[in-house]
Amino acid sequence: MLSLLVVLAIFQASYGCSSDSFTVTSYTTTNLPLATETAILVEFTADCPDTKLSAVIGGEILPVYSTNDGHMVTLVKEHSALPASSYSVDFYDEAGISAYKNHAKDGAVEAPAPVHSVSVNHPGVSKEGLPIRLSSLSWWHHFLFGGELTASRLKISE
Numbered sequence: 001m002l003s004l005l006v007v008l009a010i011f012q013a014s015y016g017c018s019s020d021s022f023t024v025t026s027y028t029t030t031n032l033p034l035a036t037e038t039a040i041l042v043e044f045t046a047d048c049p050d051t052k053l054s055a056v057i058g059g060e061i062l063p064v065y066s067t068n069d070g071h072m073v074t075l076v077k078e079h080s081a082l083p084a085s086s087y088s089v090d091f092y093d094e095a096g097i098s099a100y101k102n103h104a105k106d107g108a109v110e111a112p113a114p115v116h117s118v119s120v121n122h123p124g125v126s127k128e129g130l131p132i133r134l135s136s137l138s139w140w141h142h143f144l145f146g147g148e149l150t151a152s153r154l155k156i157s158e
Contacts, residue, residue, distance in 0.1 A: 017048035017093055017115045023070075026089075028122040038082040040120055042089050045070035053115070054097040056090045059104070061097065084124030090114035 024044040029035045040057065053064040055073040064073045073089065075082070092100055092114050099112035 017046060017051045017053070021047035022091070022116045022118070024118045026118070026120040028120065030123060030126055035079075035125070037076050038079050038122070038125060039074060039076045040082065040087060040089075040122060041072065041074045042118065042120060043067070043070060043072045044091075044118075046091075046116070048093070048115075051093050054092050054094075056092065056097075056100060056114075057087055061101070064091070079125050082122060084122055087120045087122060089118050089120055091116045091118075 022044055023046075024042060026043070027039075027041045029038045042055070046053070053071065055062045055064055057073075057075045060075065062073050062075060064071050092112070096112045096115060099109070103109045103111045
C-alpha cells in the first residue's frame with residue numbers, strides 16, 4: 001500500500017506544473033497612432049502536460065490558449081483602462097483558478113498561490129508620430145483642394 005502511494009506521488013509530481021518550467025515573453029502596445037486599444041500579450045512555454053491553465057491580470061480571469069509553440073494569454077482594453085504600469089500576470093491550474101474564484105467571491109478564503117507569476121512592464125502608449133501624420137494630412141488636403149481653388153480663381157479672373 002505504501003509503495004502505491006509513493007508511485008502516485010511521483011506520478012503527480014512528474015505531471016504537475018512547477019514555476020521552474022515557465023519561459024515567458026511579453027509584448028504590449030506602445031504606439032498610439034497605430035492602435036485604437038492597448039494589448040498585453042504574454043507567450044510562454046511550460047512543462048505542464050495535460051494541465052488547463054488560466055491567467056489573472058488585474059483581477060480579470062482570462063483563458064490561456066495553446067499554440068504550436070506553447071501557450072499565450074492576451075488582454076485588450078481601451079488605452080485609458082491600461083495606463084503605463086507594471087502588470088502582474090498570475091497563472092493557475094484548474095484547482096488554483098477555482099480557489100481564486102472562491103477567494104474573489106467570498107474574500108474570506110485565503111488567496112491561492114499561483115503556479116507561476118510574471119510581471120509585464122507596459123510603458124504606456126507613445127503619441128510619437130502624430131505630428132508627422134497631421135502635417136502629412138494637412139499637405140494632402142492642400143494638394144487636393146488647394147490646387148482646385150487656385151485653378152477656379154484663375155478661371156474667374158479671365
